[in-house]
Amino acid sequence: MPEAPLLEIDNLRTVFRTGHGELPAVDGVSLVIDTGRTLCIVGESGCGKSVLALSILRLVPRPGRIAGGAIRLAGRDLTALSEAEMRGVRGAEIAMIFQEPMTSLNPVHTVGFQIEEAVLAHRAVSRREAREIAIESLARVRIPDPKRRAEEYPHRLSGGMRQRVMIAMALACRPKLLIADEPTTALDVTIQAQILDLLRELQAETGMAILLITHDLGVVAEMADEVAVMYAGRVVERGPAEAIFSDAQHPYTLGLFGSLPRLDAEAERLLAIEGTVPPPFALPSGCRFHPRCAFADGRCANDTPALRRFGERHEAACFRAPLEAMAA
Amino acid sequence: MTAGVQGMTGALPDVTPRGPSLLRRVLADPGATFAALLVLLFVAAALFAPLIAWVDPYETNLAATLRPPSAEHWFGTDAQGRDLVVRCLYGLRLTLLIGLVSVAIGGGLGILVGFLAAFYPRLDGVLMRLMDMLLSFPAILFGLALAAIFGPGVVAVVTALAIATVPLMARIVRGAALVVMKQDYIEAARAIGMSDARLIWRHVAPNAASAIFVFATLRFGQVILLGSALSFLGLGAQPPTAELGAMAAEGRNFLFFAPHISVVPSVIIFLVVLAFNILGDALRDALDPRLRV
Numbered sequence: 001m002p003e004a005p006l007l008e009i010d011n012l013r014t015v016f017r018t019g020h021g022e023l024p025a026v027d028g029v030s031l032v033i034d035t036g037r038t039l040c041i042v043g044e045s046g047c048g049k050s051v052l053a054l055s056i057l058r059l060v061p062r063p064g065r066i067a068g069g070a071i072r073l074a075g076r077d078l079t080a081l082s083e084a085e086m087r088g089v090r091g092a093e094i095a096m097i098f099q100e101p102m103t104s105l106n107p108v109h110t111v112g113f114q115i116e117e118a119v120l121a122h123r124a125v126s127r128r129e130a131r132e133i134a135i136e137s138l139a140r141v142r143i144p145d146p147k148r149r150a151e152e153y154p155h156r157l158s159g160g161m162r163q164r165v166m167i168a169m170a171l172a173c174r175p176k177l178l179i180a181d182e183p184t185t186a187l188d189v190t191i192q193a194q195i196l197d198l199l200r201e202l203q204a205e206t207g208m209a210i211l212l213i214t215h216d217l218g219v220v221a222e223m224a225d226e227v228a229v230m231y232a233g234r235v236v237e238r239g240p241a242e243a244i245f246s247d248a249q250h251p252y253t254l255g256l257f258g259s260l261p262r263l264d265a266e267a268e269r270l271l272a273i274e275g276t277v278p279p280p281f282a283l284p285s286g287c288r289f290h291p292r293c294a295f296a297d298g299r300c301a302n303d304t305p306a307l308r309r310f311g312e313r314h315e316a317a318c319f320r321a322p323l324e325a326m327a328a
Numbered sequence: 329m330t331a332g333v334q335g336m337t338g339a340l341p342d343v344t345p346r347g348p349s350l351l352r353r354v355l356a357d358p359g360a361t362f363a364a365l366l367v368l369l370f371v372a373a374a375l376f377a378p379l380i381a382w383v384d385p386y387e388t389n390l391a392a393t394l395r396p397p398s399a400e401h402w403f404g405t406d407a408q409g410r411d412l413v414v415r416c417l418y419g420l421r422l423t424l425l426i427g428l429v430s431v432a433i434g435g436g437l438g439i440l441v442g443f444l445a446a447f448y449p450r451l452d453g454v455l456m457r458l459m460d461m462l463l464s465f466p467a468i469l470f471g472l473a474l475a476a477i478f479g480p481g482v483v484a485v486v487t488a489l490a491i492a493t494v495p496l497m498a499r500i501v502r503g504a505a506l507v508v509m510k511q512d513y514i515e516a517a518r519a520i521g522m523s524d525a526r527l528i529w530r531h532v533a534p535n536a537a538s539a540i541f542v543f544a545t546l547r548f549g550q551v552i553l554l555g556s557a558l559s560f561l562g563l564g565a566q567p568p569t570a571e572l573g574a575m576a577a578e579g580r581n582f583l584f585f586a587p588h589i590s591v592v593p594s595v596i597i598f599l600v601v602l603a604f605n606i607l608g609d610a611l612r613d614a615l616d617p618r619l620r621v
Contacts, residue, residue: 059518062449091520098519103512108534117530118520169520 004075006209007033007177012069014055023280025051027233038210040224046277048233049213053179057096058086092122095170099182101162105154111165112150118169137168141198160191179211196222229253232277232288239314249316251293295320353614360610366603374424377417385418385570394586404588412592418570419593426486427552434490435544438497443528446505459495467492467554475563485564489551500543504536538615545611549604556597572597
């Protein structure tokens with residue numbers, strides 16, 4: 001057996017305790033990310049992408065909690081670590097950047113100081129050495145004149161610059177995995193492209209893995225090595241990016257991508273997916289996508305489809321797939 | 329932290345300064361300038377009282393009792409013939425000290441309770457209900473109770489005022505901290521592995537600091553008033569100790585033929601409280617980013 005993958009999520013369940021009982025936001029998700037690779041998690045708002053990301057860092061806000069499964073980082077189960085041990089993982093081995101660079105920096109400290117704090121949280125260095133590492137990190141994210149920028153307060157920087165600062169902070173301790181939760185959603189298009197380019201360059205330099213959460217398929221096409229499509233807390237399809245783009249099997253994936261199966265009659269109905277993701281307190285029976293699915297039949301409403309193989313490492317959870325077979 | 333650009337390369341256009349300093353913004357308001365000068369004057373007078381005083385504040389002179397203000401005794405003399413200028417200097421010293429110590433102790437405990445309640449939801453309910461209980465007693469009642477237990481005196485007053493300050497400060501700090509903790513940068517700081525203590529110290533405290541600072545200033549004025557009231561009621565500093573509230577109380581028997589004995593210390597208390605209130609308001613305006621242009 002080859003060595004353990006960098007990150008292996010195994011049947012993860014994250015639930016929120018509410019007035020409706022314990023509701024699953026992430027329900028039996030399994031994923032694997034290897035060093036140097038980029039995994040994109042795709043799905044509509046409310047499908048559990050962000051909760052999955054926060055679960056990996058064990059930062060799910062109350063009343064949420066990880067109710068089952070394992071998250072193994074290089075073979076070590078993060079769900080079994082103490083809170084203090086987990087703090088040692090956050091930032092040092094797994095770092096995260098967020099959607100809103102405008103509010104992810106504290107307005108009362110200089111950006112240099114905030115990066116220093118990230119360094120000091122994990123490394124026994126002096127404030128002066130931390131400052132040097134901070135300036136180095138700012139230089140790595142291609143911020144011009146980093147020594148001077150380090151003295152700036154966040155409100156003086158543009159959104160793109162702040163996201164660069166966030167990346168510098170996340171990477172200051174050279175983590176092996178970077179989780180990026182919609183890192184470009186709040187930025188305008190040209191800046192988006194710059195940030196994505198930067199992430200790719202940094203990945204090439206450091207060999208880190210990236211877990212990229214997005215609903216922007218343009219971003220997926222540009223960044224992904226692997227893709228996992230999530231719907232209502234479950235992975236409905238996963239596989240290499242080429243396979244997902246050229247040969248998507250799950251009707252939800254097809255709907256997301258707006259691509260057409262060779263089924264002329266139903267083609268038009270696939271272009272847009274009717275309705276919204278069901279809330280966790282009103283999950284449908286069987287396949288959670290069946291009320292919105294153009295292909296659903298009686299079985300879809302009763303039984304839950306498991307992931308089935310359709311190609312090398314390409315799996316989808318649909319009874320009806322491959323849809324081409326239906327025409328035959 | 330200075331906006332230090334020393335030793336930087338000149339590659340970027342020169343940055344503009346970070347706007348006027350806090351002091352400058354406070355002093356832009358003439359009322360606040362007046363209040364600040366008054367506070368400065370009172371603090372200086374209290375600090376240097378022993379150096380300024382030309383006679384002993386406790387030296388009696390039965391040949392010159394109840395004298396009205398004159399060239400010799402600017403504020404007049406009291407029933408024992410003691411010079412009221414010197415007694416007021418010492419009284420101010422003790423009054424300000426009572427205010428400072430009780431706000432420092434009560435405020436400090438309040439800050440701790442507020443942060444704990446905001447940061448640990450498990451403690452929140454218990455701590456804040458405890459604070460509610462404290463809030464339901466007036467400070468005067470604490471003073472009465474403590475004076476009954478420990479005997480009247482400065483310690484009883486300071487303790488009562490500190491206890492009365494804790495819940496107020498705790499509520500303000502908890503509120504400010506809860507607002508800060510909803511910010512994205514707190515989650516970002518957690519995601520880089522910062523410990524709770526560091527998170528409070530580095531991120532929550534600085535953002536709550538202006539609220540704490542403003543409340544402490546305003547509370548200082550209130551506490552001095554309350555402390556004087558307790559002394560006036562005979563629960564605080566005991567005669568012959570020079571304390572403004574106690575001095576006002578001593579003069580009340582002579583209000584009709586020697587009103588200055590009560591009036592002078594009362595006016596000083598009034599001015600001190602007024603000055604701290606105006607200064608507190610000005611600080612709040614200056615520190616509130618929403619009011620900043």
